[in-house]
Amino acid sequence: MTPTVVLPVIIAGLYAAGVYLLLDRSLTRVLLGFLLLGNATNVLLLSAGGVAGLAPILPVEDESSINDPLPQALVLTAIVITFGISAFVLAMIYRSWRLVRDEVVQDDAEDLRVATREEIDADDRDPELLHPAERGPGDGLTVEAPPHRPDTDTPSDDVGLGLAGLEAAENESAEAAAVGEVSPTPAGGRSARREEEQ
Amino acid sequence: MMDDLIRVLTPLPVLLPLLGAAGALLVGKHPQLQRTLSILVLTAVLAVSVSLLFLADAEGATSVSVGGWPVPLGIVLVVDRLSALMLVVANTVTLGVLVFAVGQGIADGDETDTPLSIFHPTYLVLVAGVSNAFLAGDLFNLYVGFEVLLAASYVLLTLGGTAGRIRAGITYVVVSLMSSLVFLAAIALVYAATGTVNMAQLAVRLGELPDGTQLLLQSMLRVAFGIKAAVVPLSAWLPDSYPTAPAPVTAVFAGLLTKVGVYAIIRTNTLLFPDGALNDLLLWAALATMVVGILGAVAQTDVKRMLSFTLVSHIGYMVFGVALGTTAGFAGAIFYVVHHIAIQTTLFLATGLVERRGGTTNTEKLGGLAKASPLLAILFFVPAMNLAGIPPLSGFIGKLGLLEAGVAVGGVGPYVLVGGAVVTSLLTLVAIARVWGRAFWRPRAVDTAEEDLEAIRPAAGTAVTTEELQAAKLPATMVAATAGFVAITVAITVFGGVLYGVADRAAVDLVDRTPYLESVFGDRVVE
Numbered sequence: 001m002t003p004t005v006v007l008p009v010i011i012a013g014l015y016a017a018g019v020y021l022l023l024d025r026s027l028t029r030v031l032l033g034f035l036l037l038g039n040a041t042n043v044l045l046l047s048a049g050g051v052a053g054l055a056p057i058l059p060v061e062d063e064s065s066i067n068d069p070l071p072q073a074l075v076l077t078a079i080v081i082t083f084g085i086s087a088f089v090l091a092m093i094y095r096s097w098r099l100v101r102d103e104v105v106q107d108d109a110e111d112l113r114v115a116t117r118e119e120i121d122a123d124d125r126d127p128e129l130l131h132p133a134e135r136g137p138g139d140g141l142t143v144e145a146p147p148h149r150p151d152t153d154t155p156s157d158d159v160g161l162g163l164a165g166l167e168a169a170e171n172e173s174a175e176a177a178a179v180g181e182v183s184p185t186p187a188g189g190r191s192a193r194r195e196e197e198q
Numbered sequence: 199m200m201d202d203l204i205r206v207l208t209p210l211p212v213l214l215p216l217l218g219a220a221g222a223l224l225v226g227k228h229p230q231l232q233r234t235l236s237i238l239v240l241t242a243v244l245a246v247s248v249s250l251l252f253l254a255d256a257e258g259a260t261s262v263s264v265g266g267w268p269v270p271l272g273i274v275l276v277v278d279r280l281s282a283l284m285l286v287v288a289n290t291v292t293l294g295v296l297v298f299a300v301g302q303g304i305a306d307g308d309e310t311d312t313p314l315s316i317f318h319p320t321y322l323v324l325v326a327g328v329s330n331a332f333l334a335g336d337l338f339n340l341y342v343g344f345e346v347l348l349a350a351s352y353v354l355l356t357l358g359g360t361a362g363r364i365r366a367g368i369t370y371v372v373v374s375l376m377s378s379l380v381f382l383a384a385i386a387l388v389y390a391a392t393g394t395v396n397m398a399q400l401a402v403r404l405g406e407l408p409d410g411t412q413l414l415l416q417s418m419l420r421v422a423f424g425i426k427a428a429v430v431p432l433s434a435w436l437p438d439s440y441p442t443a444p445a446p447v448t449a450v451f452a453g454l455l456t457k458v459g460v461y462a463i464i465r466t467n468t469l470l471f472p473d474g475a476l477n478d479l480l481l482w483a484a485l486a487t488m489v490v491g492i493l494g495a496v497a498q499t500d501v502k503r504m505l506s507f508t509l510v511s512h513i514g515y516m517v518f519g520v521a522l523g524t525t526a527g528f529a530g531a532i533f534y535v536v537h538h539i540a541i542q543t544t545l546f547l548a549t550g551l552v553e554r555r556g557g558t559t560n561t562e563k564l565g566g567l568a569k570a571s572p573l574l575a576i577l578f579f580v581p582a583m584n585l586a587g588i589p590p591l592s593g594f595i596g597k598l599g600l601l602e603a604g605v606a607v608g609g610v611g612p613y614v615l616v617g618g619a620v621v622t623s624l625l626t627l628v629a630i631a632r633v634w635g636r637a638f639w640r641p642r643a644v645d646t647a648e649e650d651l652e653a654i655r656p657a658a659g660t661a662v663t664t665e666e667l668q669a670a671k672l673p674a675t676m677v678a679a680t681a682g683f684v685a686i687t688v689a690i691t692v693f694g695g696v697l698y699g700v701a702d703r704a705a706v707d708l709v710d711r712t713p714y715l716e717s718v719f720g721d722r723v724v725e
Contacts, residue, residue: 022372044386081342085352088352089375114499
C-alpha cells in the first residue's frame with residue numbers, strides 16, 4: 001500500500017508525447033496525440049481514486065480494503081466519449097483525404113486574404129490620392145500634378161517627404177529654407193505620393 | 199406541491215430532446231413528420247423551461263436527485279434563477295432557429311444540399327446537451343453536458359462534408375477536444391483533492407484546501423471554460439470555424455455555445471471559488487477580448503466573419519461583469535448574456551437572408567440591398583444598432599449596467615475596463631456601419647466593376663447580377679422566423695426592467711450561495 005511512482009511517470013510521458021503529436025500539422029498524428037492525451041487523462045482520473053490493486057466492490061468491511069469505485073465509473077464514461085469522438089475525427093480525416101488528397105490542417109483562405117490585402121479599401125481612399133486611372137468618373141475637382149523639376153540646391157531627405165513643393169515654400173519664406181526646415185505644402189506632398197505610385 | 203411540480207419538470211429539458219432525437223431518427227424517411235416532431239418537442243421544452251423560470255423565481259433554487267439516489271452519491275440537477283433563465287433563452291433561440299432551418303430546407307427542396315434526416319436528430323441532441331450543462335449539479339455531469347453538445351456541434355458544423363466545412367471543422371474539433379481534456383484533467387484533480395464532484399459539496403470542501411491547490415484547480419477550470427467561451431487569448435478558433443457552417447447552424451452556435459462557457463465561468467466563479475483569486479487576471483483577459491475581438495471585426499470584409507469577431511469581442515463584456523465579482527457585476531453579466539444570445543442569433547439569421555438575397559456575404563460585392571428589399575434592411579438594421587448599444591435598445595441597457603457596476607467597484611483596473619468597453623462599443627458601431635453602408639446603403643456597383651473584382655479576388659464568392667437581385671424572393675418562413683427574433687430583441691428592450699430584476703435576483707442568489715447549498719442538502723447542516 002505504498003504510493004507508486006509508476007503512474008505519475010506514465011501520465012507525464014503520455015501527456016508529453018500527446019502534446020507533441022497534437023502540435024503536428026498532419027491530422028493522423030493529431031488524432032494519435034488526442035488518443036494519448038485521452039489515455040493520460042484517464043490514468044490521471046484513475047489514480048485520483050487512491051492506491052491501485054484493490055477491488056472497487058462492496059461489501060465494505062474495512063474502508064481501506066476496497067478501492068473508490070467512482071473514478072472508475074468516470075473513466076468508463078470518459079473512455080466511451082473519447083472512443084466516439086475518435087471515430088468522428090477519423091471519418092473527418094478520411095473525408096479531408098477524399099476531398100483534397102491531403103490530411104493536414106489547412107490555412108484559412110479568408111484569413112490570408114484579409115491579412116495580405118491592401119491597407120485601405122478602394123472606396124475608403126481619398127480620390128485625390130489615387131492614380132488617375134483608378135479614379136472614378138470626374139468630380140470636377142481633379143487637379144493636375146505640377147511638373148516634376150529635379151533640383152539639386154534644396155536639402156534632400158531619404159524618407160520621401162514631399163520636397164517637390166519646397167520651392168513654393170522657399171518663395172514664400174526664404175528664412176525657413178535657410179535653416180533647412182522642410183515645410184511641404186499639401187500640394188507638394190500629394191504630388192510626391194503620385195510620383196511614388198507611378 | 200410546487201416542489202413536486204419542479205421535481206417532475208426539471209429533467210424534462212434534457213429528456214424530451216433526447217427522446218425526440220431518437221424519434222426523429224426513426225422517422226428519418228419522412229421529412230414532414232420529422233419536422234413536425236422536432237418543432238413539437240422544442241415547443242414542449244420551451245413551455246417547460248418557462249414554467250421552470252416562473253417556479254424558480256417564486257420558490258428559489260430546487261434540486262432533483264436523479265433516480266432517487268441520496269445526495270452526495272447520485273447525480274443532482276439543480277434549478278435556480280440563473281439556470282432557469284438560461285434554459286428559457288436557450289430554448290427560445292433553438293426553437294426559432296429550427297423554424298428558420300425548416301423554412302430554408304423547404305425552400306431548398308430538402309435532401310439535395312444538406313442531409314436533413316441527420317440535421318433534426320443532431321439538433322435535438324445539441325439542445326439536450328445545452329440543457330444538461332445548465333442544469334448540472336455536479337462537475338462531471340457538466341462535462342458530459344459539454345461533450346454531448348460538442349459532439350452534436352461537430353456534426354452540425356461539418357454538415358454535408360464540403361471541403362470548406364471539413365477544413366473549418368477540423369480546427370473546431372481539435373480545439374474543443376483540447377478544452378475537454380483540460381476540463382477532464384481538472385475534474386480528476388478536483389476529485390483527488392476533495393473526494394467529490396458534487397458542486398454543492400465542492401463549494402464547502404474546496405474552501406478548506408490550501409490556497410495553492412485552489413489556484414491550480416481554478417486556473418485549469420478557467421482555461422477549459424475560457425476556450426469554450428472564446429476568451430482572448432483562447433479565442434482564435436472561433437472566427438475561423440463558425441462562418442462556414444449553414445446559416446441556421448452558425449446562428450445557434452454563435453448565440454448559444456460560447457454562452458454555455460460563460461455560464462460555466464459564472465457558476466464556478468460564484469459557487470466553487472467565491473474568493474476570486476483570479477479575478478484580476480480575468481479582468482485583463484476581458485479587456486483583451488473586447489479590444490482584440492473588435493479590431494479583428496473592423497478589419498473584415500465578410501459579414502459573417504465580422505459578426506464572429508464581434509461575438510468574441512462582446513464575450514469580453516460578460517467576462518468583465520464576472521471579473522468584478524460584485525452582485526451588480528453578475529447581474530449585468532447575466533442580463534448581457536440574455537441580450538447577446540438573442541441579438542447574435544438574430545444578426546446571423548439576417549445575414550443568412552442577406553446571403554440568399556445577394557448571393558454572397560462579402561461586403562465588397564454586395565450593394566443596393568436597402569432598395570431591393572426594405573424589409574430585409576429593417577431586419578438587419580434593428581439588431582445591428584442593438585449590438586452597437588444605441589439607446590434605448592437592450593444592448594445599451596446591458597452595457598450601462600456593466601459600466602455602472604465597474605464604476606461602483608472603482609480602482610485602476612475597472613476604470614480602464616470601463617474605458618475599453620466604451621471604445622469597443624464605438625468600434626462595434628464602426629464595424630456595423632461599414633457593413634450597413636456597403637451592403638445596404640450604397641448603390642449597386644455596375645456589372646463591369648463586378649467582373650473586375652472577380653478577376654482580382656476569385657475566391658470570395660459570387661454576387662448575383664442586378665436582375666437576379668430584383669427577382670429573388672425570400673422564403674416566407676425564414677423571413678417570419680427572423681422577424682420573430684427581431685421582435686424578441688425589441689421585447690428584451692421593452693421588458694428590460696423585468697428581465698433585469700430577474701438577473702438581479704439571480705445574482706443575489708449566486709453571491710449568497712446558501713440557496714444553492716440548501717437546495718441540494720436540504721435543511722441539514724452542511725459538512
